[in-house]
Amino acid sequence: MSGTNSVSRPALFSAGALFSAAPLIIFIVLLIYLGISAPNLTDPATINLILKQSVPTVVVCLGLATVVVAGGDDVVSGGIDLSIPATAIICAGILADQLTNHGSPLWSAIALAAVAAVTMGVLNAVLVVAIGMTPLLATLASSVAAVGVTKVITSSRRINVDHPFVIYIRDANVAGVPSAVLIAAVFVLLFCFAVHRTRWGMQLQAVGGSRDAAEVSGIKTSSLVAQSFFIAALAGFLASFFVLARGSGSTPGSEENLLLEMVLATFLGAAFSPRRIVTVWGAVLGAVLVTALSVGFKSIGVNVFWTGCIKGTLILIVVASAAYSGRAQS
Amino acid sequence: MRKHRTLIKSAFSTALGVGAAVLLSGAAQAADLSLKGKKIGVAVVGTQHFWDREAFNGALDMVKELGGEPVPVDGGRDNQVHADNHDILLSNKVDAVISILGDGAVEPKFEALKGAGIPVFTVDHLSPHGVNNTTSDNYYMGTTIGRYMADAIGGKGKVAVFNAFEGALRICGIRAGLWKYVLQDYPGIEIIQPELAEEFANAPEDARKKTLDLLNQYPEGTLDAIHVGCWDQPAIGVVQALEEAGRTDVKVTALDGGPDTLEIMAEDGSPFVANVAQQPRLIGQTAAMNAARHFAGESLLPQTFVDVRPVNGPEEAKAVYEELGYGTL
Numbered sequence: 211m212s213g214t215n216s217v218s219r220p221a222l223f224s225a226g227a228l229f230s231a232a233p234l235i236i237f238i239v240l241l242i243y244l245g246i247s248a249p250n251l252t253d254p255a256t257i258n259l260i261l262k263q264s265v266p267t268v269v270v271c272l273g274l275a276t277v278v279v280a281g282g283d284d285v286v287s288g289g290i291d292l293s294i295p296a297t298a299i300i301c302a303g304i305l306a307d308q309l310t311n312h313g314s315p316l317w318s319a320i321a322l323a324a325v326a327a328v329t330m331g332v333l334n335a336v337l338v339v340a341i342g343m344t345p346l347l348a349t350l351a352s353s354v355a356a357v358g359v360t361k362v363i364t365s366s367r368r369i370n371v372d373h374p375f376v377i378y379i380r381d382a383n384v385a386g387v388p389s390a391v392l393i394a395a396v397f398v399l400l401f402c403f404a405v406h407r408t409r410w411g412m413q414l415q416a417v418g419g420s421r422d423a424a425e426v427s428g429i430k431t432s433s434l435v436a437q438s439f440f441i442a443a444l445a446g447f448l449a450s451f452f453v454l455a456r457g458s459g460s461t462p463g464s465e466e467n468l469l470l471e472m473v474l475a476t477f478l479g480a481a482f483s484p485r486r487i488v489t490v491w492g493a494v495l496g497a498v499l500v501t502a503l504s505v506g507f508k509s510i511g512v513n514v515f516w517t518g519c520i521k522g523t524l525i526l527i528v529v530a531s532a533a534y535s536g537r538a539q540s
Numbered sequence: 541m542r543k544h545r546t547l548i549k550s551a552f553s554t555a556l557g558v559g560a561a562v563l564l565s566g567a568a569q570a571a572d573l574s575l576k577g578k579k580i581g582v583a584v585v586g587t588q589h590f591w592d593r594e595a596f597n598g599a600l601d602m603v604k605e606l607g608g609e610p611v612p613v614d615g616g617r618d619n620q621v622h623a624d625n626h627d628i629l630l631s632n633k634v635d636a637v638i639s640i641l642g643d644g645a646v647e648p649k650f651e652a653l654k655g656a657g658i659p660v661f662t663v664d665h666l667s668p669h670g671v672n673n674t675t676s677d678n679y680y681m682g683t684t685i686g687r688y689m690a691d692a693i694g695g696k697g698k699v700a701v702f703n704a705f706e707g708a709l710r711i712c713g714i715r716a717g718l719w720k721y722v723l724q725d726y727p728g729i730e731i732i733q734p735e736l737a738e739e740f741a742n743a744p745e746d747a748r749k750k751t752l753d754l755l756n757q758y759p760e761g762t763l764d765a766i767h768v769g770c771w772d773q774p775a776i777g778v779v780q781a782l783e784e785a786g787r788t789d790v791k792v793t794a795l796d797g798g799p800d801t802l803e804i805m806a807e808d809g810s811p812f813v814a815n816v817a818q819q820p821r822l823i824g825q826t827a828a829m830n831a832a833r834h835f836a837g838e839s840l841l842p843q844t845f846v847d848v849r850p851v852n853g854p855e856e857a858k859a860v861y862e863e864l865g866y867g868t869l
Contacts, residue, residue: 256631263624366737368619368708370644380648457620457645462739464620508628514587514614514621 230535233528234481237499244506251506258388264501265394266452267471268494270294272401273445274476275493279405280438281345282418283480283488283532289418291439293349295468296356297330297446299460302453303360306369306460309376316375324447330356331443335436357465370459379455390452397448402490414438474521475500477528486535573832575608580831581629582610584640586617589743589773590798591820592641595663598824599638606832619643630656636831640824641665643708659834663827664711672840674827676848678711681795681816682718684850688814689719689767689793696728697764700754702747702774704737712770715795719769732758738774748777748784755785763787768794772801775812779804782811797851799866805857806869817849817860 228235250256273294281289301323308319330352337348382389405411416424417431424431453468454460478500479492500521507517580603584596596612603610611634615622622642626649629637637653639646640663650660650669662670689699701719705712723729736754739746751766766782768775772794782788788811794801797817805812823846830840849860858869 250631250633253631259627259631263627361737365704365734366739367704368643368645370708457623458648459644461619461643461645463618467618467621505628508613508625509632511612514616518616 230486230531231481232531233478233524236524236527237478237481237503240503241499241506244503244510248506248509251502251509256505256509258386258391260498260502260505261391262388263456263505264498265390266298266449266456266468267475267497267501268394269397269445269449269452270298270468270472271476271479271493271497272397272490273442273449274472275479275488275490276401276405276414276441276445277345277438278476278488279411279418279490280414280435282421283477286346287344289435289438290345291334291349291442292346292469292473293330293334293353293356294442294446294449295465295472296353296360297327297443298449298453298468299465300326300330300356300360300363301447301450302460302464303364303369305376305450305454306371307363309371309373310369310459316373323450326356326359327443327447327450328440330446331440334439334443338439339432339436353465353469360460361462364460364462366462368459368461371454372458376451376455376458379451380458390455394452397445398490398494401445405490410434470521470525471497471500471504474525474528477532478524480532480535481528486532573606573829573836575603575606575828575832575835578608578635578831578835579633580608580610580828581613581626581632581634581637582640583613583615583622583625583629583637583642585615585619585622585642587614588617589771590800591771591796591818594798594820595640595824595827598821599640599663599828600824602825602828603638603831606828608828608832615642619645622646623649626650626653629653630658634658636661636834638663638824638827638831639665639670640827641709659831661827661831661834663823666710666843671834672827672830672842672844674823674830674844674846675711676818676823677845678714679718681818681848682715683722684816685715685767685793685795685814686719686722688850688852689765689791690723690726690729692791692793692813693729693764695726698730698732698758698762699723699765699767700732700758700763701735701767701769702738702750702778703735703769704739705770709770716769719767732763738768743771743773744777744780746777747774748781751778751781752785755781755787755790760787760789763790765791765793767792770795772796772798772815775801776804779810779812797849797860797864799861799864802851802857802861802866803869805851806854806861808854810854813853815851815857817851817864819846819848819864822846 245251274291277289277291304323304326305319308314308322333352334349337343338345379390384392413429414434416429417434421431475496476488476493479496480486480488482492482495483489582599584592587593587596600610600612611632613625615625623645630653636659638661642665650667653660654669660670662673664675666673703716706716736750766778775792775794778792782790790811792812793814795816797815804810826844826846834840851857851860861869
């Protein structure tokens with residue numbers, strides 16, 4: 211009996227276990243500190259605000275989580291798509307340009323934005339699956355290209371949008387809950403169901419777990435990885451409506467913050483999973499917590515540059531912890 | 541010569557006297573005003589640039605001086621983050637908000653604050669939802685820089701303009717629009733199309749690269765001036781590019797006149813020939829005082845204009861640098 215204890219205790223409290231739980235511990239400590247320093251952080255109105263502000267990050271995280279599930283969570287060679295925020299920004303730019311500058315009807319603006327998103331999805335899939343580029347580099351390149359095209363489309367200028375559809379997403383409340391939060395919740399449920407509850411999702415996880423094993427069991431791994439990039443572009447497309455609504459228009463440069471929060475939230479989300487793997491629901495929870503952290507820091511008057519520094523450090527800890535867990539598992 | 545120097549000296553002491561009197565009367569006025577017991581949100585789009593930082597600190601210091609408790613939020617030069625920060629001020633239940641700069645994304649936030657009974661005092665951002673906007677005399681700035689630039693190139697030539705924000709920010713619309721209005725009377729001046737678009741977040745470096753590209757496109761003798769339509773941080777990069785390319789014959793004009801750009805203007809043979817200097821700290825202070833006036837029951841005009849100082853050439857750059865309290869060049 212004592213022998214069993216002496217084996218399990220060090221496993222639970224070993225340096226490795228502590229290191230992989232580090233992001234979660236740091237986050238909980240930070241949130242407790244913020245909850246004490248900024249008492250209004252737990253007000254229903256502030257929680258509503260946190261949920262509302264987190265929506266664009268939540269939706270891009272759905273895409274990144276899907277890609278990581280399919281490609282494996284090795285930060286360098288596994289699945290990653292850094293271009294999702296750029297896809298959101300290019301779609302938002304097209305929507306804003308079409309609705310405001312050209313007076314196009316909503317359906318044609320949406321159709322054009324969808325074409326851009328499909329192009330991004332196909333481009334990433336070709337670069338990674340057909341050409342065999344590392345997802346990190348491929349999607350970084352496509353992200354830079356998309357931001358460049360956005361600047362051409364918008365002439366690098368802000369475009370205001372006051373279309374009723376965008377205003378609805380921005381301002382409407384259903385039973386006291388912002389409509390954006392409800393719509394995003396539907397997307398979250400759909401992604402969770404697709405990735406974690408369907409046969410397709412199981413195959414996706416199998417590919418991410420071990421591509422060789424998946425291939426041996428007859429799963430078309432390349433096709434599934436390509437589909438994950440396509441789904442990620444779809445998430446970028448969906449996020450564009452929330453980006454547009456949040457800013458009442460498209461603003462150049464909004465992809466930078468979104469990228470930072472997306473990576474932080476998705477890999478932080480892995481810390482919530484018992485096996486320390488990236489999951490859709492974990493990424494969503496991560497996105498809400500990252501926003502709560504931003505709102506909390508601002509509420510207690512922390513300098514915005516320190517907030518950036520803290521977020522950067524957290525990304526480092528989260529990614530290092532993910533890499534460490536991956537190495538320990540292998 | 542000595543008489544000349546005495547005249548300049550006496551002019552300076554008079555100017556200093558008037559300045560001191562204005563400051564003192566400001567302080568006296570401030571003494572009657574109070575923000576005691578009030579929580580005042582102060583939101584700024586960013587603090588990387590001198591202007592933004594000075595206006596922000598001016599507002600914060602004046603809120604404290606008047607007995608109020610400032611709640612500062614900084615957008616880190618991201619207009620979206622700046623807009624979202626107003627939601628945080630709303631949930632913090634502040635008594636008033638001083639909002640410095642920002643684009644159209646802040647409008648629905650102002651509307652929400654107004655709906656919650658929180659008065660908004662804007663700086664350099666005229667809004668239908670604000671009580672009052674404190675700003676420089678942008679109309680004077682736009683026309684003056686138009687005249688100075690036209691004079692600097694002898695009333696004719698090709699001019700490139702960095703003008704990304706004319707349609708997005710009203711202050712830029714006024715400044716760039718009136719600069720163009722003045723140039724209508726100089727048919728010999730041609731504005732190169734398409735206009736250049738600066739990336740405000742990374743202004744000097746971005747402007748340096750774009751100017752080097754422009755200089756390749758327009759060889760010596762085919763470009764006479766580069767104007768920055770709304771501010772002057774990009775002009776730092778423009779001057780760097782002109783010096784790198786040995787093209788300091790191209791004149792540079794811009795608006796804002798902080799210490800960094802006035803120093804460049806004051807250098808011998810600087811291509812940066814004209815500017816209009818603002819008083820950002822005074823603007824921030826005035827916005828805070830306007831909030832106090834509002835709480836004291838005074839009715840405010842929609843806009844409060846703060847004086848600017850036109851700067852034409854290196855000597856005026858040195859004089860304005862000293863006058864605005866940045867030191868001696």
